[in-house]
Amino acid sequence: MVKSMARGLTKELEGVEKVRRGRIMRYGDAVKYLMGLPGASGYGSKSTGEEVTEGVSLSCNLTAIITGATSGIGAETARVLAKRGVKLVIPARDIKRAVEVKKIILRESPQAEIIIMEMDLSSFDSIQTFCSNFISLGLPLNILINNAGKYNQRLDLSGDKFEMTFATNYLGHYLLTELLLEKMVQTASTTGIEGRIINLSSVVHSWVGRGGFQFCNMLNPKEYNGTLVYAQSKLANILHAKEIARQLRERKVKVTANAVHPGIVNTGIIRDYKGLITDLTFFLVSRLLKSIPQGASTTCYAALSSQMIGVSGRYLADCNDRICSNLAEDEKEAQKLWEETHALIQKRLVSQSYCA
Ligand SMILES: NC(=O)c1ccc[n+]([C@@H]2O[C@H](COP(=O)([O-])OP(=O)(O)OC[C@H]3O[C@@H](n4cnc5c(N)ncnc54)[C@H](OP(=O)(O)O)[C@@H]3O)[C@@H](O)[C@H]2O)c1
Numbered sequence: 381m382v383k384s385m386a387r388g389l390t391k392e393l394e395g396v397e398k399v400r401r402g403r404i405m406r407y408g409d410a411v412k413y414l415m416g417l418p419g420a421s422g423y424g425s426k427s428t429g430e431e432v433t434e435g436v437s438l439s440c441n442l443t444a445i446i447t448g449a450t451s452g453i454g455a456e457t458a459r460v461l462a463k464r465g466v467k468l469v470i471p472a473r474d475i476k477r478a479v480e481v482k483k484i485i486l487r488e489s490p491q492a493e494i495i496i497m498e499m500d501l502s503s504f505d506s507i508q509t510f511c512s513n514f515i516s517l518g519l520p521l522n523i524l525i526n527n528a529g530k531y532n533q534r535l536d537l538s539g540d541k542f543e544m545t546f547a548t549n550y551l552g553h554y555l556l557t558e559l560l561l562e563k564m565v566q567t568a569s570t571t572g573i574e575g576r577i578i579n580l581s582s583v584v585h586s587w588v589g590r591g592g593f594q595f596c597n598m599l600n601p602k603e604y605n606g607t608l609v610y611a612q613s614k615l616a617n618i619l620h621a622k623e624i625a626r627q628l629r630e631r632k633v634k635v636t637a638n639a640v641h642p643g644i645v646n647t648g649i650i651r652d653y654k655g656l657i658t659d660l661t662f663f664l665v666s667r668l669l670k671s672i673p674q675g676a677s678t679t680c681y682a683a684l685s686s687q688m689i690g691v692s693g694r695y696l697a698d699c700n701d702r703i704c705s706n707l708a709e710d711e712k713e714a715q716k717l718w719e720e721t722h723a724l725i726q727k728r729l730v731s732q733s734y735c736a
Pocket residue numbers: 447448449450451452453454471472473474477499500501502526527528529530548580581582583641642643644645646647648649650
């Protein structure tokens with residue numbers, strides 16, 4: 381894991397990106413990252429969630445659901461959005477932690493409206509229950525932030541018997557988005573305000589090659605490699621955003637979908653790895669990492685910035701457009717993944733066998 385993080389960081393720093401017509405090294409991006417120089421949006425790697433949403437005029441009367449808001453980037457995103465007047469719904473598997481986060485946010489923004497509800501993203505049943513409870517509240521839904529994430533060192537299976545990281549990071553968010561999409565479309569059409577879906581991905585998505593992205597194998601890997609599984613789930617998060625963006629564009633509805641890489645941030649996602657070596661590595665590279673407020677900036681930008689109006693199907697990092705891997709750009713792959721997931725979920729909700 382430490383090696384993987386170092387690899388991710390190196391990649392981030394070098395600004396190595398694949399370009400559709402070949403691979404090039406974008407040293408300009410590395411310099412920008414290190415110096416925090418702004419990109420075309422006016423923001424860069426050192427911008428924080430608060431800075432990129434300062435003065436936004438969109439946020440009153442908006443309702444957002446943020447998954448994984450009990451810690452790290454999600455908790456900071458929730459704090460910033462609440463400060464900007466967005467009503468929050470926080471689905472959490474750990475209600476106690478969610479209540480703590482709510483208390484902290486209310487201390488800073490006493491006017492904030494925050495609803496906590498139970499949901500475990502690794503369980504289809506739990507997601508369905510959350511969605512029907514949310515719909516029964518009769519609230520609008522403008523923003524869906526698919527932020528929760530997990531990294532498992534060892535193979536673990538979800539209650540639905542799928543590999544836990546893929547189940548949580550991708551399958552759970554897929555189902556959540558499916559069950560909430562019509563509410564978002566309806567909200568956008570009645571209010572005239574654009575709906576926004578944001579999937580948290582990662583630069584590590586680019587470690588996955590075509591041969592390493594087989595749906596049935598990702599559901600139940602024959603050999604387990606925690607880093608590969610995490611990277612696959614993050615690639616799936618981008619393909620998912622791109623495919624829904626395409627479908628929404630085709631339907632001509634006012635809802636966008638984008639994927640973001642938050643940067644490398646020392647959060648609970650490496651909690652399985654807490655130990656001397658991990659702590660030492662983070663200490664040594666700490667000046668190169670983003671802080672949590674910086675890590676939340678691209679999500680906050682995608683959720684609230686007026687510069688993002690009408691922008692859909694993109695992959696962003698440091699609050700700017702970024703090119704993702706060729707595989708992540710592959711529309712056919714995105715469509716195939718969507719169809720396979722759709723079929724899986726349909727079958728799962730009816731019977732119990734898929735990829736036997
Ligand atoms: N940190 C980084 O360097 C980095 C880099 C690239 C991408 N990302 C992405 O950024 C996102 C946020 O990560 P983070 O760094 O802020 O990690 P984090 O501090 O570990 O937060 C992860 C959140 O996900 C929630 N979660 C995990 N499994 C869940 C489940 N089954 N049901 C519901 N909630 C669940 C956790 O809830 P509990 O409190 O219940 O555990 C927690 O609130 C993730 O998608 C991650 O992949 C992070």
